Every structure is written in structure tokens, then in C-alpha cells.
Amino acid sequence: MASTDHHAGHDEHATTTGITHNKMMMWSFLASDCMFFGTLIMMYMVYRPDMADLEIGPNQLLDIPFSSLMTFVLLMSSLAFVLGLSALQRGNHAGMRIWLSTTALMGLLFLGGETFEYLKFYDEGITIGSNIFGTAYFVTTGFHKVHVAIGVIWLLGLVLMSYRGRLGVENEEKVEIAGLYWHFVDIVWIVIFTFVFLVPYR
């Protein structure tokens, strides 16, 4: 990719900042997405003090060891992603496919673990409408799960493209952009995990 080659129409190759439109778009979107999660987490924090006194609430339901494990899996998936990207940058296509698939798999494992927790809550009689904890917990984590699910589909799509030979080294930015998204989703989970699970409810 000759970035010095100024084609007027191909503005993507000659942006003012030197960052491509697609990558700039992803950064901007993530700034926006921060506010989506920020609003949800803020709501959760405001409702938090009321949750301690609930008959069935976080103190009875949250399983910190299990969710810590899930958090670990999600964080490690970011590492797997980085390894995949670096494999592609070195031209190691097979390595990239393996690592990206691993990333997606770990994402799926996380989703599975979270769903297991949902079902456990449901068995205890907590649904989205039963009290403010159910409402805030399911909506906040559910919104994050949707993000993870989109990420998994995206990653699998990249793997598929690579198999078809449409993801060469020159397209590594496509993977990089997916990475920005995936790392963001991970980081947000750390915030959610801290405020929803770790900080004690009193």
C-alpha cells in the first residue's frame, strides 16, 4: 500500500491525520459506545444502594469465583487476538486462523458461562422484571453480551475470509479494527465486573 501515492478519489489512502477512515470511524464509534455503557453503568450505580436490602439480590446470587473465571477467559481472549494479529503481520495465515478461532471460542465460552449464570438466577426466581437488581443486572450484562456476540460473529467472519484467501497481509487493518472493538469489549467488561460483582453491596 503506497501511502505516498496521492489519488484524489482514493482519499482513504491520503487522510489528513494519516489514520484511515475505517480506523478513525472505529475509534469514534468506541467513544460513542463508551457513553452507551457509561449510561448503563451509571444507572446501575445509582440503583446499587437499593439492592443490598432485597430479599433475593446480589448478596444471595452473585458467584464471584465463577464470574472471575469467566472474566479471566475473556481477558485471555484478548491475548489470543493479539497473537493472531501478529501472526498475520508476519504472514503466518494458519497461525492467524488458529488464534482468531481461539479468540472466538473463548468469547463463546464467556457467553456460555454468562448464560449459565442467567439460568441459575432464573431458577432462583430472579427475572428481568422481578426487582431492580434483576432489571439492572440483566440489561447491563445483556447489553455487553450482545457486544461479545457481535464480536464473535465478526471474528468468525474474518477467519472465513482468510480461508477464502481474501484476507492478505495488506488487509491486516481489517483485523486491527476488529481488534480495537474486541479489546474495548473486554475493557468494558472489567468495569462492569468491578462495579456489578466485586464492590460489596451494603
Add this chain to the structure above:
Amino acid sequence: MADWIRCKRGVALGALVPLLALTLAGCGITGGEVQSASELAGDNARAIWNLFVPIFWLSVVIFVLVQGALIWAVIKFRRKEGDPVPAQLHGNTKVEVAWTIAPAIILAVILVPTITTIADLASEPDDPYTVDVIGHQWWWEFEYEEDGFVTGNVMHIPVDTPIQVRMTASDVIHSFYAPQLFGKQDVIPGRETNIYFTAEQTGEFYGQCYEFCGIQHANMHFRIVVHEQDEFDDWVASQQEGATEPEEGTIEAQGKEVFFQAGAACHACHAIDGAVAEDGTEAAGQVGPNLTNIGDRPIIGAGSLENTPENMFDWIRNPQESKPGNEMPAFSEDQISDEDLEALVAYLNSLR
């Protein structure tokens, strides 16, 4: 293009003429109305007005300066044929700093009394007389907890006594505001809000709901009647006594029967303290306003109508006519005959 330049000189002045005329007319005509914030009868409202007046005059000065400069600039610097290109002045940092600091100072000057007034209005007076207000769609319930009775839509208070209005709502958010007495606070379900004020003169004061609360938001008026202390004590005593029992054989007694009879069944929704039917049924409904002393109130339907016997008749026959969408059903002639209804109205009118 030249005709733009020839456009009549001074037309810009016309921009201010209607405004100025309106302002003058407005100053002459506003105020003095029943629900005006400029007719002061309470310390709370007075504090607000005292804060407003200097800010208003400051605003007038700024308004005149800015608009004056604007119009002056447009007239003075109008392009004339053959004008040279003006000096390309890009700015002046000193000027900019000056006019950043100037408004900051003005606002700081405004801020000081603002903050002290906020604190004043929020501070609870010693030993206030408390009235609980509960907002309903679309009427007001006033509960006098200390004295043990409930009334609706007309609040009575003693003059020169600190009052605490303690408020909550049963359904949606309302806002409680009688402009001549105090500033408004919202009335919120699941929360308690308070207004503290002292009425400075006796009389009847107007107020209504100020937060949009549904189809009949417009007809959610109330009145506050301020009494001398002894008059107020009499009123409290009469409330505590409960309803006046009509004498046997009068039209009022007949009306009381109608109140309880199957077609009307007013008691299902309304309470009248102390009114008991022959079969022992008490009038203790909680859906609509408490009607003990309804004859005393100046308004029906939270201000939809004035309280006259004719209006009361029409109201009961079809409340949806003057207040469409409210919770009270209409009563056809099959349910209450004209004769019965007149008796009922007479009975209600006798409750004082």
C-alpha cells in the same frame, strides 16, 4: 444587486419597535391577576421576587446595550456605493479578555444572592404547621395529619404561621405551585418533597398543577384559603366534627339517601366523614376527593367549575363534559333521576 443597497435606511430600527411596544404594554397590563407571581402574599414568593427584580433590571440594561449596538452598527456601517474594502480586523486579545471577564463578574454578582436564596428557601422553619399534599390524576388531596382529617382541592392554613407542605404523588409527577405564596416543587410518586412558607395575608389564593400529568393537566387547580388563627381553628374543629347531619324529612336527608343508593353509590369512591347510611354503610371511598364540607369549597372538579348548585348538578350528571377523561363516571337519569339529583346536590351543598 444595487437595490439591496438602496433598501430603506433605518428599517432595522423597525425590529425593535414591536418589541418595545410589547414590553411597555406588558409592563402595564401584567400583574394583578389571580395567579400572578408579582402579587405577593407569602414570604417564599417574596424572596423569589426580590431576587428577580434586580436581575430583571440588569437584563434590561444588557438587552438595551446589545440591541442598541446591533442596530446602531447595522445603520452606521451600511455599505454605500463606492465604499472601500474595510480594514480586515481579525480580533483583539485585550478586548476579548475584557468581555470575557465582564460577563463573569456580572454573573458572579447574580450568583451570590441566588445561592443565599436557595439556602433560605430550603431551610426548615422551627415547628412548622404541616399539611400533607398528595397529587392524584387530576385533583389534590390535603391531609392534616396532626388534626386527623382529610380534604380535597382547597387547602386551609393560618396566616403568619410557618407552613410545611409535605408532598408526594399517587400516580404520576405533578407540581404544586400557588404563585402568590411560594415557588413550585414537583410532587413525585415514591418521593417526598417539601415547600416551606408563611402566608403574609389572609384571603383566597389560586394555584394549579404545573407538571404535565396527563389528559386533564389543565384542570388540576387548587385554592389556598388563608385564615386568621382563630378562624382557622374553627375550620379545623368543623372538619374534625365531620359532616353536618341533615334533619329528618328535608330534601337534604333525601339527598343523603341518594348518596348511598344503588344507582349513585357515591360512597364507593368518596368519603364523607361521619356520614352513615341507614344500613350502617359508611361513606369511606378513597378513589375521589373527600367530600366533608364540600359545600364550603369554591370549586368543583379541581377547578373545572365554580361550585354552584347548577354546576354541581351538571357535574354529577356528566363530569366528562367539563373535564373529559377524568376518572368520575357520568350518571344517567336511569341511575339518578333529576329529582334525586337535585336532592343530592342540596345535600352536598349543605355539607359545610
Add this chain to the structure above:
Amino acid sequence: MAQAVAAKEEQTDRWAIIWDWITTSDHKKIGLLYFWTSLTFFFVGGFLALGVRSQLAVPNSTMISPDVYNQFFTMHALVMIFLALMPMSVAFFNFIIPLQIGARDVAFPRLNSFSYWVYLFGGILLCSGFLFGDAPDIGWTGYASLSSAQYTPGASGDFYVMGLQVLGISTLAGGLNFFVTIINMRAPGMSLMRMPIFVWMTMITVVLIMLAFPTLAIALFALMMDRNFDTVFFSATEGSVVMWQHLFWIFGHPEVYILILPAFGIISEVLPTFSRKPLFGYSFVVFSGIAIAFLGFGVWVHHMFTVGVGPIPNMVFSTTTMLIAIPTGVKILNWLATLWGGSIRLTTAMLFAVAFVGMFTIGGISGVMHAAVPIDYWQHDTYFVVAHLHYVLFGGTMFGLIAGTYYWFPKWYGRYMSESLGKIHFWLTLIGFNLTFFPMHFLGVDGMPRRIYTYPSDYGYELWNLVATVGAYMLGIGMLLMVWNLIKSVRSGEPAPADPWDGRTIEWTTASPPAKHNFDATPQIRARDDFWDKKYNRTDEAEPPADEHIHLPPGSYVPLLVSFGLMLMGAGVIFTLWISVIGGIITAVGLFAWAFEPND
């Protein structure tokens, strides 16, 4: 026979043109689509406003039932804010921003077309409530718990939630697109501090959109869950009814600046051009804009002073609100200084720009009044606030947008708008506007609440309400005159050259209307107000060679498809979820097609 053939050819020709507009990814065409659509919605909102004013002309009026009245005033606000003013600003972003930064198009042309179609479909979804007699009637603020399924059963609340949710997608997509465009596509030499002020204000606006609209989306999502899926976010007993107000105003106050900043930008272009002077204090205007945007996120509680959040928060937010008046005041003074010593030509565009300064000042002053919390205890939810917000949104935003229309119309169509009609339009609008809204201050002093469908006859509200109604009709006639002027000028206006006003910025260097590729050669920027600099200061200018590699993206129908799917998804929540499923499938197919459609 020959005639029939000709007619048929014309027919196919017409379809080709329509197909071209539907699939266009040209920012100029999308800009015009935005303009005409938002103008149409402006008249829908105007009609609703006249309904409101007609009902209030006399006390105890029974012209409109309370139910319909509540739908009217709610929809008036929603239509004006989300379907008229904001999209009309976006129309200017679309047409003008790429021209002012010397670009061929926006960064993501198909996303741009998507934004437009989502806006159109979202607008239709929101307004379609009227077809079912169940338009939103809960006020544009949709306060809980009135907006809950218990107190607003039926579809009206769902039209509110889903209509705004779909529109939010459009706005957010547009915001992101223009942010990347401005950051990434400026012509060589156009550093940030050489950007035209309209570009600056647009950039600040789209950053506000990016950061404020997510909060609205989450709030609407929570409300949708509450209404349809039994969650308890805003319930009085388990959640908090006040939470909705916080969320709504954390979005809502930046929204006010989203509405006004583009107009700030427009008049910062118009005033210098017709004064033949550069904008006074460019960097102060820029930084005060940034300060306004920044502080705009810290003042939301001033919409909630009467909620009873406590005296300390009230003091804090009173202070921040007054702080925000400082950069606003700086802007007004800079505009005055721009006029001062200039050589002023009072075209219609200039008249509106000058009137903007005057009218916006009135709105600003009344704003400072209710920044003082105790005064807000009085003015909140009275007609005083109605007066204030209309001075800001009509006397401010709308006057600015009208000024921009007269100013850039020659660039859009290569023709001038009629100045004589324009002058009549201006005076009718200015006088009608003040007759309508100035008396509302007096009504506020006399304690008239807003959002009431009627008022008793003994409260002294008759005179000023009648005056306001007369003014509103005058305003309506004025705006109709503008439409007449627009249509007449599109067809037969006096032809305009590339640079009709002796302009200062580079959009005036290209033809009127611009060629499809905007500029033959990528402009090289050497100064702020580059075009003026070139015309008056630079003598030796070697024209850069025409660029041979002009490449424009092809049109696409995919954005239309995806946005249609989104509308169905929204409609499904209102009617039956099956429609959502169909919409979801259409959206998914569309997105798939989008991903694999070649775009260059």
C-alpha cells in the same frame, strides 16, 4: 405514435432520475433531500403549532379535545426538534461541509445515504401515530411515570419510544460520519485553526451527538423494556421515576447545543461575508464553542431544579449554568464586533443573521434568569419557559438556518432567491415571531402553566394569548412565503455566478451548482478565509493542475433497504413482534449485501 414513444422515453427518464435520487451517495443530493424533507416536516410541526395556538386563542375553548391537544403539542415539539431543525442542520452539513473543506464527498457516502433514509423512515414511524389516532401525548420529555404502560397504555408511548430510537440511529450514524469527514478529509493546508467557522461548529456539534445520543438511546431502551417487558427501571416503588429525567436531560441539554451550534456556525459565515470583514476573534469564537459543548454536559440538572434534588446540587448546577452564559456572551460580542466597522450589505441572509443575534440574545437573557434557581421555582413549566425556548430555537436556530438557506441557495441551484420576496418574508417572520413569543413572557409572569389545553376566563390570560395566536398565523404566512420563494427561485431565479456574495471560503471557488466531483483540482489552503485571501492578497497563484484521478463512489440501494428494515423492527415493537422479525431479516440481508458490495 412518435408522441407515445417520446412520452415513454420521458417516463423512463423520470424513473431513472428518481432511481438516481433514491440510490444516490452524492453528499449534495443527500443534502438537498435532507433540506426538502426537513422543510416538509417543519410545516407539519408548524401546522400542529397553529392547532395549539388556535385552541388557546380564547379561554375555555373546545375547538380541540384535550386528548388531541396533548398529541398536538407533544408532536409539535418532537417534529420540530427531531424532524425539522436537526435534519435541516444536517442538510447544511451535507451540502456545505465537503465543499468547505475541499473534499469530494463525505468519508462514508453509503452510510450518509443510510442516515437520510433512516431519518425519513423514522420520521414516518413517529408521525404515523396520527394515522391510528394514537400519536405520542406525553410531552416531548416523556417523563416517567406518565410514560409507563400503566398511565399511557396503548401505542402512543411506543410510537414515542420507537420513533425516537430509530431517529437516534440516523443521527448517530450521521454524527460519526461527519466527525471522520472533518477530521480526515480536509484539503492540504487546512489545519484545524484554518477551518471555516461553520466547519468548527459542525465538528463540535457532531462530537456532542456522538456523546449525548447514546444516553438517549439507553434511556429509550430502558423505557421500552419497562413498557413492554416488565422491567422496573422507572417504577416509583422499585426503580426511580427521577432517573428518567436525569438520563433524558443528560442527553437533552447537549441536544440544545446540537440544535444551536450549527446556527452559530452559519451566521459566523454570513455576518463576515456581508460585512466584508473577517470574523472578529476567530479563536475566541472557536474556543467558546468548545467551552459551551464541554459545559453543556454539566448543566442538565437546571431542567430539574424543582424536582428537589437538594439545595447543594441546585447551587452547583446554578453555577455551571451561569458559567455557560460566559462563552455564549463572548460569541454575541464577537458577532457585534464583526459588524462594527464593516461594510454591511443587508441582503435577506444578512437580515436574518442580524436578527439572529438580537433574538438569541433575548433567549439568552431569559435563560440566565431561570438559571437562578429560586426564579426557576417560579418560571419553570410556565409560559415564560415556552417564550425562552422559542427565542432560542426559533429566533436562534431557525433564523440561522433561514439565513443559511438564503446564503447558500445560489450554491445549491445556481440561482439567487428573490430578494424582494425575501425582505417581505423577513419582516413578516420577525414581527410575527415577536408577536407570538414575546407576550408569552407576560403569561409566564401571570403564572400560566405550559402544556394546558385550556385556561379559565378570569385569570387575565386572554389578551396575550390572542396576540400570540395572531402572531403565529403571521409567522405561518411568512414561512409559506419562503416556500413560494424557494420554489419560484429553483425554477426561475436570477442565475448566480460561482461567487455571488464576494465570499470568503472555498465553497465559492467552485461552480454554482458544483460539479458532481465538487472541485476540478484539490484546493490548496494557504490561509484562513482562503478564498478572500486569494482574491485580495495573493497575486501570484499558479493554478494547480486538474486532477485526473477523480473517482466517485457509485450509488447504492442497500442503505435504503437496511433503513427500511430498521423501521419495520421499530414498528414491530409497537404493533406485533412478527414485523420486527421481518424487519430484522431485511436488515441482516441488507447489512450482508452492504459488507460485500464493492464500493469503489
